[in-house]
Amino acid sequence: MSTRTTRGKTAAMSIAAALALTLTACASDSQGATTTTGGGEVSGEVALLTPIYEGTEGQRLLEDELLPQFYEKYPDVKVTVDYTTYNKLNEKLTTSVASGLIPDVMMMGVGWVEGFAERGVLADLSERGITPESLEGDYSDEIVRAGMWDGDVYAVPIMLDTRFGVARMDLLREAGYDAPPTSWDELLEMSEALTIRAADGTLERTGFDILSLDPRQMFETMLFSAGGDLFTEDLSAPAFNSEAGVDALQFVVDLVHESKVEDIGFSSANADVNPLISGRAAMAITHNSLWTQTEEAAPELLDQLEPFVIQGEAPGMFFGGTLATMAKSSKNPAAAQALLEFLASPGPALAANEQRGNVPALTELLDSDYVKGNRLVQFAMENLDSAKREGGPSQWLEIRAEIKPAVEAALLRQKTPQEALDDLAATAKTAMDR
Amino acid sequence: MTDLRAAPSNASRTSDRAAVPRALRSAAPRQSRSGRKMRRAGWLMVAPSIAHIGLWTAIPVIATFALSLTDYNVFSAPRWIGLENYVEIWGDPTFRKATWNTVVYTFWTVPVSMAIAVVIAVALNQKLKLQNWYRAAFFLPQVTATVAIAMVWLWIYNPQQGLLNAALAVVGIPGQAWLADPDWALWGVILVGVWQGIGIKMLIYIAALQNIDESLYEAASIDGASAVRKFFSITLPMLKPATFFVFVISIIGAFQVFDQVYVLTDGGPANSTTMMTYEVYRSAFQNFRMGMASAQSVLLFAFLLVVTLVSRRATRSDAE
Numbered sequence: 001m002s003t004r005t006t007r008g009k010t011a012a013m014s015i016a017a018a019l020a021l022t023l024t025a026c027a028s029d030s031q032g033a034t035t036t037t038g039g040g041e042v043s044g045e046v047a048l049l050t051p052i053y054e055g056t057e058g059q060r061l062l063e064d065e066l067l068p069q070f071y072e073k074y075p076d077v078k079v080t081v082d083y084t085t086y087n088k089l090n091e092k093l094t095t096s097v098a099s100g101l102i103p104d105v106m107m108m109g110v111g112w113v114e115g116f117a118e119r120g121v122l123a124d125l126s127e128r129g130i131t132p133e134s135l136e137g138d139y140s141d142e143i144v145r146a147g148m149w150d151g152d153v154y155a156v157p158i159m160l161d162t163r164f165g166v167a168r169m170d171l172l173r174e175a176g177y178d179a180p181p182t183s184w185d186e187l188l189e190m191s192e193a194l195t196i197r198a199a200d201g202t203l204e205r206t207g208f209d210i211l212s213l214d215p216r217q218m219f220e221t222m223l224f225s226a227g228g229d230l231f232t233e234d235l236s237a238p239a240f241n242s243e244a245g246v247d248a249l250q251f252v253v254d255l256v257h258e259s260k261v262e263d264i265g266f267s268s269a270n271a272d273v274n275p276l277i278s279g280r281a282a283m284a285i286t287h288n289s290l291w292t293q294t295e296e297a298a299p300e301l302l303d304q305l306e307p308f309v310i311q312g313e314a315p316g317m318f319f320g321g322t323l324a325t326m327a328k329s330s331k332n333p334a335a336a337q338a339l340l341e342f343l344a345s346p347g348p349a350l351a352a353n354e355q356r357g358n359v360p361a362l363t364e365l366l367d368s369d370y371v372k373g374n375r376l377v378q379f380a381m382e383n384l385d386s387a388k389r390e391g392g393p394s395q396w397l398e399i400r401a402e403i404k405p406a407v408e409a410a411l412l413r414q415k416t417p418q419e420a421l422d423d424l425a426a427t428a429k430t431a432m433d434r
Numbered sequence: 435m436t437d438l439r440a441a442p443s444n445a446s447r448t449s450d451r452a453a454v455p456r457a458l459r460s461a462a463p464r465q466s467r468s469g470r471k472m473r474r475a476g477w478l479m480v481a482p483s484i485a486h487i488g489l490w491t492a493i494p495v496i497a498t499f500a501l502s503l504t505d506y507n508v509f510s511a512p513r514w515i516g517l518e519n520y521v522e523i524w525g526d527p528t529f530r531k532a533t534w535n536t537v538v539y540t541f542w543t544v545p546v547s548m549a550i551a552v553v554i555a556v557a558l559n560q561k562l563k564l565q566n567w568y569r570a571a572f573f574l575p576q577v578t579a580t581v582a583i584a585m586v587w588l589w590i591y592n593p594q595q596g597l598l599n600a601a602l603a604v605v606g607i608p609g610q611a612w613l614a615d616p617d618w619a620l621w622g623v624i625l626v627g628v629w630q631g632i633g634i635k636m637l638i639y640i641a642a643l644q645n646i647d648e649s650l651y652e653a654a655s656i657d658g659a660s661a662v663r664k665f666f667s668i669t670l671p672m673l674k675p676a677t678f679f680v681f682v683i684s685i686i687g688a689f690q691v692f693d694q695v696y697v698l699t700d701g702g703p704a705n706s707t708t709m710m711t712y713e714v715y716r717s718a719f720q721n722f723r724m725g726m727a728s729a730q731s732v733l734l735f736a737f738l739l740v741v742t743l744v745s746r747r748a749t750r751s752d753a754e
Contacts, residue, residue, distance in 0.1 A: 091719045098508045098724075115722075119509035264703075265593045265611015272595075398721040405528075408704035412616055431721075434505075 043076030044332030046339055049096070049103035051086045052159065052322050052352055059083065061355050066348045070339065077335040090397065097121055102327040104336035105343075107158070110146045110320045111391020111400065117149035118394040123326040126152040128337055140384050143361050146391070147323050155323035156344040157361035159353045162288045162380040162387060163213060163221050163318045165308040168301070171205075171282040180283065180308035184225070184251060187283075187310065191261045194282035206262040206275065209284035210252050214269045215407040216390075216400065217318060221285050222248035224388045225316020231392045238399075238428040241421035244313065249410050249417035256411060264411065277301065285310065291376040292357030307379040315386035321361060353377075359384075395431040402427050495735075502729035507722045519729035529730065531705050532713045535620060539709065540688035543627040548680055551632045555639030556669060569640070576633030584697035587626050588613075591698075613699050616706035623707050626694050631687070635680050642676035643669070682745045689738055710734045 053062040067079055082103060084092050089108065093116070096102050102121060116122050126132070130153050135144045139157055147155030165187075167180040175194050181187040187208065194207030210218050220230070228244030231237065239245070255261045267275050274290055275281035277297050294301050310316035324344050330336040342348060346362055353360045354370045359380045365371055366381045380387075390400070406424035409415045415423070502519055504512035523529050558569050575583060590597045591612040599609030612622045646669065654664050670677075692711040695701060701708035701716070708716075710730065718727035 094508055094719050094722060119507070121509060263611070265614035268614060270588075272592075398723075401716060401720040404700075405702060405705045408702055412704050414616070414704055 042074050042334045042338045044335040045078045045080065046104035046330070046332050046335045047080050047082060048105045048107075048339065049082045049084065049089075049092060050107045051084050051089045051109075052107060052356060053081075054083060054085060058355055061351055066343070066351060069348070070342045073342070074335065074338050077332075077338065079339060093121075100329075102329050104327050104330040104332060105339050106325050106327065107322050107343075108155070108325060109322060110160075110389050111396045113147055113155045113323060113325060114149045114391060115394040115397055116325070117152075117154040120328060122154045123328045123330065123333065123336075124152050125154060125156070125326065125337075128326075128333070130156065130341075138362055138364065140363060142387065142389060143319075143321075143384070146321065146389050147325075149394075155325040156340060157321055157323045158344050158349050159356065160319045160321035160359040160361050160380070160384075162320075162359050162384075163217050163285055164288075164316070164380065164383070165283060165310045166276060166286045166290060166376065167283045167306045167308060168276055168279070168281070168304050169306045170301075170304045171279070172306075175282070180306055182308075182311050184310075184312045188251075188255070188259065191255060191283065192259050195259075195261050197260075203260075203263045203266050205279065206266060206281045207283060208255060208261050209267055209275045209281035209286075210255065211262055211264070211267040212269060212271050212275055212281075213285050213287070214404065215411070216403040217320070218252070218285055219249060219403065219407045220388075220390055221310060221316050221318040222252055222312075223316075224314060224318060225310040225312035226251075227313030229388070230390060235393045237432070238425040241418070241425040245421050246417050248312075249407065249421060253410055253413070253417055257413065273297065276305070288359055288374075288376045288380050289357035291374045302375070305375065307376050309383055309386065315383070317380075317383055317387040319359075319380075319384070319387045319389050321359075321389075393432050395428075395434070398431045399428040498728045498731050498735075501725050502732045504725045504728075505723075506725040506728075508724055509722070512725065515725070519726050520733075522726065523729055523733065528705055528708065529710075529713050532708045532710050533733075535706075535708060536689055536691070536710045538620065539624055539627060539691055540685055542624045543631055543688050543691075544681065544684040547628045547631040548635055548677070548684065550628070551635030551680070552639050552670075552673065552677075554632065555636045555643055556665065558636070559640055559643045569636075572636050573633040575630045576637075580630065580693035581697050583630060584626065584694050587622075587694075588698060591622055614703055616703050619699055619703060619707045623691075623694050623698055626698065627688065627691060630694075631684060635684065638676055638680050639673060642673050646672045678745060678748065682742060685741050685745070686738055689734065689741075710737075 050062075053059060062081065067081075070079065071077070082092070086109060089112075093106065093108070106116075106122075108116070113122065117124075132144055132148065132151075132153055135147075135153065135156070143157050143160070144153075147153055147157055165180060171194060172178070172180070172190070175190075177190055177193075181190050191207035194205070195203070196205040197203055213221075223230070223240055223245050226244040226248040228242050228248060229239045232239050256264065267280070274284075274286065274293055276284050276286060276290060277294055290305065291302070294305060324340045326333065326336045326340050343352070344362075346365060349360055349362055350365055350368055350370060352358075353365075357374070357377070359377050360366075360368070360371065363381075366378075371378050371381060390396070393399070402424055406415075406420045410417045410420040414420075501512060503514060503516055505515045505518075506512035554572055558565060558572070562568065589595075593599060593609060593611040593614070596609075596612075598612065602609055610618050612618050650668050650672070651664055654668060659667065690711055691709055692715065695707055695709050695712050696715075699707040701712050711734065714727045714730045714734065717723045717730060
């Protein structure tokens, strides 16, 4: 009897000890103690929602090259991937939040993090050892800030999408110019000189293409060039309807209607071929991926592409990008963090950037062969200090959707630039005060 | 079904019982038990449909009405705000524009595609070579994904390499930036809607045409009626019930237009092609304002309800 009691006590104590050990292990997991050490301690299934790695090539890169490397390091983690595009990312995120099935790791754009962080969807990475200080050496300040909300880190940057000016030097030289413009006055003069129309007035070549980019991104680039900002420094009110904003919008409206540099409909954001490649534009505000597009479509033109910062009151360069975040509700936070850190690490980040022709967020990748061999990406990285990003307030996604129709209304002369921006500012203020 | 309808009420059952001869009364409980069994079986049979409609239609509809009175952003619990969403919609110029665009789209796509569909249906109801091939060809847009169709139309409307401008150039008409010009963009969307809507309407009309008694045409021929006269005096009047049906489903379909706008224009330029459904989508998935999206959906529902009731009234008076 007494032997049975002793055995029972021993068994109970063993179970209690095992339970305590398990709980301790779980607790250390949830606090992220195992996150950066890697190895077999990290386990579980994690879901990844990504708008990058798109298409067959992107999928192949992620599933055949990157994830096998991740599994080598973390054999007990299983990753399920949900591919989407930036156009559908909002829907995916909304429905996943509504259903309570939030992916463990989510990639989202610059300007998106603030809203999801404020609403408690994202994990505070500062609490898990990823602090602003730990990122400072690897990224420029403005890029680190793109992943922050309320002083804490919620996202780690992977790639940047930059917009700046690019000139076709062969066409510029034909017109007697040997360098891209260095001021708005020069930009206007050269745009007019480089524009070609047929005898019947049909536009054959625009001197400066502003229509192949999303109107929001085009306006933001010009706004930054005019020395303006999207919001006040404390993010309490819109600032894009300032004098600088109106000047920026007036400049592009005048390019179309007064200088007749480009006609509405001459190009669009979903144009099959970039007008700089087809020779239908001599200069343009464009995306850094123009280099890879040209490599595929007309490699002989690569030497003719000359990037330039649109210089007004300030250097005009805009950057968006893709950042990796983690769900606050993740059931396997250590595994999720391991995946996030892996995807943002130099090797995988470089491969993802190369696949999309984008700008690596990590400063150390400036010396990589990919960056050295891509003039536009190299230019973007060298000038990141003067680049500004979009976003800021947590209601950015709501405000963002309203910018395009406002800019279009001004471009179509349905409203003056001042009216269009004031109306947009009123809408933005209502959203911010809500 | 007949038994269920014939089942007597409690009151009539009592009075019937008094009238039934004693010898026959013993059979009544057996009959009643069998009636109950039949009713139970009937309810069991319709239960899956009731559950399906309740779960996927009734509850979402009730939830939409309830959410329309709240501020709900998915991330936090809905907050009751009464009619504030409706007040905001009333003062929202973009939603007013979307409503007007939807009405214009419906006004043009429904009658135009109906008129074209009836003509094609009559033509394809004749004994033609490759008749089935033609019918399939006209019906194809209906069963093709709208996104794929819209992509093809994007190429057709392309100002530089598009088919439409190339065709116009042949006859000396200058091309347009169809989807970038606010004066043309809505017409571009309407044309796609007309083209895509012809197939299903044509199919319904062909089915209706095959039910028209041939003797009417024979009698008209004996009286010397021309083909045009037969069309207006026999075919169109005999197609009235089908026409009302097509009219109602077309209006409902037109008010729900979304895919074409999403792919072709994204609501632009400058909101010139935005529609009610597109604004619902924007509120819900771009602005995370589910309460507002619900209120906009309720208004869309109200629009459709009114249109359907008016059409139903018209159908009934026609039947009488």
